[in-house]
Amino acid sequence: MDLSNTATLPSLIAIIGYAITLLASFLRRGRQKKQVHYLLAFLLASILWQFSLILLPDDFYPPNMDMVILLLATTILGMTTAVYADWSGVKWQIMVTITAVIAVFLTNILQPVQSITIGYRILPIADVVTNSVWLLISGYLLVRTWINYKRTTLPWHANRLLFWAIMLFIIFTGEGLLIFGETAVLHIIGQTLRLVGTIGMGYAIAYHRIFDVRTRSLNLLAFIIVTLLTAIPLAVAIFIAQLIFVDQQQFLIATIVIISVSFIAYRRFRGFIESIVYRYLPSDATDPRQVVRRYSQDVYKILDVQQLSFVIISTLNDLLNTDRAALVLSTKVESGYEIEPVSGVADIPREKLTFAYDNEVMRMLLQRQQPLLQYDLDFSPQYEDVETAVRDWLKQMAMEAYIPIGTKDELAGFIAIGPKRSGVPYQASELELVQLLADQTVIALQNARLYSELSSKNDAVRHLNMDLVAQNERLAIMDKVKADFITIASHELRTPLTQVKGYADILAAMNESQSLTPKQTQEILGHINRAVRRLEALISAMLDASQLDAEGMQLSFMDTSLDTVVRIAIDPMVQAVKERRISITRDGLADLPPIRADFKRLVQAFSNLIGNAIKYTPDHGTITIRATVVPDQNDEENNMQIVIADTGIGIEQKYHELIFEKFFRIGSTQLHSTGATKFKGAGPGLGLTIAKGVIEAHGGSIWVESEGEDEERLPGSRIYIILPMMPPGSEATPEEREEEKERPSWLVG
Numbered sequence: 001m002d003l004s005n006t007a008t009l010p011s012l013i014a015i016i017g018y019a020i021t022l023l024a025s026f027l028r029r030g031r032q033k034k035q036v037h038y039l040l041a042f043l044l045a046s047i048l049w050q051f052s053l054i055l056l057p058d059d060f061y062p063p064n065m066d067m068v069i070l071l072l073a074t075t076i077l078g079m080t081t082a083v084y085a086d087w088s089g090v091k092w093q094i095m096v097t098i099t100a101v102i103a104v105f106l107t108n109i110l111q112p113v114q115s116i117t118i119g120y121r122i123l124p125i126a127d128v129v130t131n132s133v134w135l136l137i138s139g140y141l142l143v144r145t146w147i148n149y150k151r152t153t154l155p156w157h158a159n160r161l162l163f164w165a166i167m168l169f170i171i172f173t174g175e176g177l178l179i180f181g182e183t184a185v186l187h188i189i190g191q192t193l194r195l196v197g198t199i200g201m202g203y204a205i206a207y208h209r210i211f212d213v214r215t216r217s218l219n220l221l222a223f224i225i226v227t228l229l230t231a232i233p234l235a236v237a238i239f240i241a242q243l244i245f246v247d248q249q250q251f252l253i254a255t256i257v258i259i260s261v262s263f264i265a266y267r268r269f270r271g272f273i274e275s276i277v278y279r280y281l282p283s284d285a286t287d288p289r290q291v292v293r294r295y296s297q298d299v300y301k302i303l304d305v306q307q308l309s310f311v312i313i314s315t316l317n318d319l320l321n322t323d324r325a326a327l328v329l330s331t332k333v334e335s336g337y338e339i340e341p342v343s344g345v346a347d348i349p350r351e352k353l354t355f356a357y358d359n360e361v362m363r364m365l366l367q368r369q370q371p372l373l374q375y376d377l378d379f380s381p382q383y384e385d386v387e388t389a390v391r392d393w394l395k396q397m398a399m400e401a402y403i404p405i406g407t408k409d410e411l412a413g414f415i416a417i418g419p420k421r422s423g424v425p426y427q428a429s430e431l432e433l434v435q436l437l438a439d440q441t442v443i444a445l446q447n448a449r450l451y452s453e454l455s456s457k458n459d460a461v462r463h464l465n466m467d468l469v470a471q472n473e474r475l476a477i478m479d480k481v482k483a484d485f486i487t488i489a490s491h492e493l494r495t496p497l498t499q500v501k502g503y504a505d506i507l508a509a510m511n512e513s514q515s516l517t518p519k520q521t522q523e524i525l526g527h528i529n530r531a532v533r534r535l536e537a538l539i540s541a542m543l544d545a546s547q548l549d550a551e552g553m554q555l556s557f558m559d560t561s562l563d564t565v566v567r568i569a570i571d572p573m574v575q576a577v578k579e580r581r582i583s584i585t586r587d588g589l590a591d592l593p594p595i596r597a598d599f600k601r602l603v604q605a606f607s608n609l610i611g612n613a614i615k616y617t618p619d620h621g622t623i624t625i626r627a628t629v630v631p632d633q634n635d636e637e638n639n640m641q642i643v644i645a646d647t648g649i650g651i652e653q654k655y656h657e658l659i660f661e662k663f664f665r666i667g668s669t670q671l672h673s674t675g676a677t678k679f680k681g682a683g684p685g686l687g688l689t690i691a692k693g694v695i696e697a698h699g700g701s702i703w704v705e706s707e708g709e710d711e712e713r714l715p716g717s718r719i720y721i722i723l724p725m726m727p728p729g730s731e732a733t734p735e736e737r738e739e740e741k742e743r744p745s746w747l748v749g
Contacts, residue, residue: 008054010187010188010191010192011050011051011053011054011191012050012054013191013195014046014050014191014194014195015047015050015051017195017198017199018043018046018047018050018195018198019043019047021043021198021199021202022040022043022044022047024202024206025039025040025043025202025205025206026040028206034083035080035083035084035205036205038076038079038080038083039080039201039202039205041076041079041080042073042076042077042080042198043198043202045069045072045073045076046073046194046198048069048073049066049069049070049073052065052066052069053066063108063126064104064108064126064127064130065108067104067130067131067134067179068101068104068105068108068130070134070175071100071101071104071130071133071134071137072101074134074137074138074141074175075094075097075098075101075137077141077168077171078093078094078097078137078140078141079094080201081141081145081164081168082094084164084204084205085145085148085161085164087144087148093140097137100133100136100137101133103129103133104126104129104130104133107125107126107129107130108126108130131179131180134175134179138168138172138175141168141172142165142168142169142172145161145164145165145168146165148161149161149162149165153398153419154374154375154398154400154419155400155419155420155423155424155425155426156373156374156375156400156425157374157375157378158423159210159212159213159214159425160204160210160375160379162213162214163200163204163210163213164201164204166200166213167197167198167200167201167204168197169197170193170194170196170197170200171193171194171197171198171201173190173193174189174190174191174192174193174194174195174196174197175190175194176190177189177190177193178190178191178194208376208379208380208381209375209376209379209380212424212425212427214424214425215424215425215427222274222277222278225277226270226273226274226277229273229277230266230269230270230273233262233269234258234259234262237258237262238255238258241254241255241258288433288436291315291319291433291437292433292436292437292440295311295315295437295440296440298311298315299311299312299440299441299444300444302444302448303447303448303451304448304451304452305327305329305342305445305448305449305452306342307448308327308441308444308445308448309326309327309342312325312327312415312437312441313325313326313327315437316415316417316434316437319433319434320417320420320426320430320434321420321421321422322400322417322418322419322420322421323418323419323421324348324398324399324416324417324418324419325415325416325417325418326341326342326348326397326399326415326416327341327342327413327415327416327445328340328341328342328402328413328414328415328416329341329342329412329413329449330406330411330412330413330414332410333354335354335356336354336355336356336357336359336362337354337355337357337362337411338352338353338354339352339353339354339355339393340352341397341416348396348397348398348416349393349396349397353389353390353393355390356387359386359387359390360382360383360385360386361377361383361386361390361394361402362411365402365404365406365411365414366404366406366408366411367408369404369406369407369408369435370404370435371401371402371403371404371431371434371435372401372402372403372404373400373401373402373426374394374395374399374400374401374402375400377391377394397416398418399416399417399418400417400418400419400425400426401416401417401426401431401434402414402415402416403415403416403417403431403434403435403437403438404435404438405438405439405441405442405445406442407442412442412445412446412449413445414438415434415437415438415441417434495531495534496531496532496534496535497531497535499527499528499530499531500528500531500532500535503524503527503528503531504528506524507521507524507525507528555597555598555601555697555698555730556598556600557596557597557598557727557729557730558596558597558598558599559594559595559596560594560595560596560597560598560599560602561592561594562589562592562595562602562627562640562642562723563586563589563590563592565597565599565602565603565606566586566589566606566610566625568603569603569606569607569610570584570610572607573607573610573611573614576614576678577614580614580619580620580678580679581619581620582614582617582619582620582621582622582623583621583622583623584610584622584623584624584625585622585623585624585625586625586626587624587625587626587627588626588627588628589625589627592627592629592640593629593725595640595723595724595725595726596725596726596727596730596731597698597723597727597730598694598697598698601694601697602694602698604690604691604694605690605691605694605695606691608687608688608690608691609644609687609688609691609719609721610623610625610644611687612687612688613644613646613648613717613719615678615679615680616646616648616649616679616680616717617646617647617648617649617679617716618647618648618649618679618711618714619679621646621647621648621714622646622647623644623645623646623647624643624644624645624646625642625643625644626642626643626645627640627641627642627643628640628641629641630722632724638724638725638726639700639722639723639724639725640722640723640724640725641720641721641722642720642721642723643718643719643720643721644718644719644721645716645717645718645719646716646717646718647714647716648714648716648717649680649709649710649711649714649715650706650707650708650709650710650714650715650716650717651666651704651706651708651709651717652666652706652708652709653706653708656703656704656705656706659688659704660688660689660692660702661689662685662686662689664685664689666709695721695723698723698724698727699723699724699727699728700721700722700723700724700727701721701722702719702720702721702722703719703720704717704718704719704720705717705718705720706718
């Protein structure tokens with residue numbers, strides 16, 4: 001249909017309405033500038049469209065130019081909707097829409113008179129294409145806006161989209177009446193609907209807080225139903241009176257009597273009807289005084305923050321029928337307020353966040369002592385400067401409102417409540433009731449936090465006392481170790497010195513009696529040399545241990561085969577191992593790549609570790625040395641893990657760290673028995689200390705695991721060693737590389 005035949009007066013009225021809306025929107029433009037710009041463009045296009053309806057003649061070429069302008073306005077309306085609803089990925093949709101409008105324009109130019117038969121009607125192709133494109137664009141905008149509304153979980157956000165969807169529906173209904181209507185009355189209704197919808201959109205953009213559409217609609221529906229049901233008895237009575245009283249005077253008297261009786265019974269009857277109607281509609285039937293009294297009794301004696309949080313959340317769940325709620329604590333720190341959620345219903349972020357003192361959110365909660373809606377945070381110009389971190393943190397909470405707990409001088413925290421299960425926005429009376437409950441919570445929360453802080457300090461003191469007891473026990477053990485050191489050291493030093501002196505006396509006596517043969521001399525000197533080597537090893541161990549407390553060990557790095565290190569470490573103990581029938585198994589060592597290490601120091605460390613395993617493993621036991629390549633902190637395979645596991649008597653849990661201390665040994669010094677490989681043979685207590693020092697000097701780590709000490713059950717122990725393949729500072733210089741080429745290949749592997 002050609003819209004140019006539409007009445008001129010409605011179009012002029014519409015032009016005035018669009019112009020006033022345009023001016024008002026321009027004057028009230030604020031934070032939503034992009035939305036306002038698109039709306040202004042839509043209003044200008046609407047005014048241009050109305051002028052085309054008035055000014056373009058019926059035979060204007062190309063035809064349907066008024067519809068092309070309407071499609072352009074609808075396209076701009078789609079852009080406005082996309083910005084208002086914060087749609088993503090709309091660029092391609094805009095391009096498709098613009099392409100469709102251009103196609104309509106070209107169709108009207110190229111095919112102005114061709115027709116097509118649809119059913120029993122012959123229609124111009126240009127009209128069919130034009131109307132079809134309008135239906136597709138308007139239908140798409142309506143459907144997508146409705147889908148966005150249904151997917152939005154926060155009620156006030158959903159209410160905003162619902163209002164916009166209704167305005168779209170009103171606009172498109174009006175346009176449909178203008179396009180397809182055949183009478184002037186339909187055209188007037190269409191113009192009115194489109195103007196009303198456009199004014200509604202201007203209101204939605206100019207005012208961020210839109211009235212509650214669903215609640216207002218339900219209240220209006222209830223009012224209409226109550227009014228109709230209340231009026232029905234009166235209308236029926238008057239109708240019956242008209243049937244009974246034929247005389248006009250009698251009917252008038254009966255009518256006056258009926259109205260008088262109705263007036264007397266109206267209030268009670270209307271109250272009865274309202275009680276029935278509102279029973280099936282959402283209403284606030286809660287007695288605030290009863291809720292506050294019961295809540296005050298529940299929180300009065302609570303001294304635990306978690307329990308207080310549980311009571312708050314339970315009360316709000318029952319009162320507001322919500323699935324999400326949380327108590328959030330606020331602590332005043334140097335840079336602002338530190339915010340920490342306590343607990344809640346459903347998942348909430350638990351990390352702390354600091355709100356600055358001049359933060360608008362804190363100013364609202366602290367100074368105004370009023371509930372804050374997430375909707376206001378997202379759309380009110382007042383909060384446009386809120387920090388992104390704060391805004392994102394609050395969005396993660398997915399709450400509908402935040403109710404402050406505190407005074408004007410101090411904010412103790414706030415209550416966060418999520419949307420209702422019904423999806424209806426919170427009413428002002430409900431928020432006032434929750435604020436009243438929050439005011440009743442101030443003293444209870446302050447007491448609970450004070451009690452929690454005291455409990456935490458008591459726990460800290462108790463843990464400090466426990467640590468102090470443990471440290472005292474450790475100091476007592478170390479004092480005993482120092483006291484035993486003199487006994488052990490004198491024993492370890494006296495044993496080889498006694499051997500040297502004894503054999504020297506024998507040598508001197510036999511020499512004086514001239515009964516000493518060369519073979520006897522060689523045998524006696526061999527005993528003296530062994531004692532001297534034992535004494536030398538003891539002194540070297542003490543010197544190595546002293547280096548750990550001074551500047552540290554000096555290492556000489558070179559490419560080293562770990563398999564060779566272990567074989568050389570075991571070699572001096574092979575005979576003793578055979579005599580005690582102990583089995584030593586090596587697994588994975590031959591497959592390891594070379595590492596940069598101090599060959600001599602690693603041999604010393606593994607000799608001490610393996611020797612320790614041999615000494616505390618009974619005869620016929622087993623020792624397993626297993627090595628694998630493991631990843632480091634960057635998940636790169638740059639480390640080696642060596643595990644020395646035995647089937648020995650094990651180690652008590654309390655000694656797992658002490659065994660690496662200098663001069664520490666398990667057992668009584670009265671039972672001290674020197675021996676490098678015999679069962680439970682003791683030394684000066686330096687072997688594991690030196691081994692740990694060597695490993696850590698290579699940038700590695702060492703620890704022990706054992707279920708405990710038991711000579712019958714034999715739980716065994718496992719020494720874990722982590723060695724980097726390339727310790728820090730171990731890179732070889734070109735000169736060192738040349739020297740390493742001359743080393744035997746079996747040392748490297």
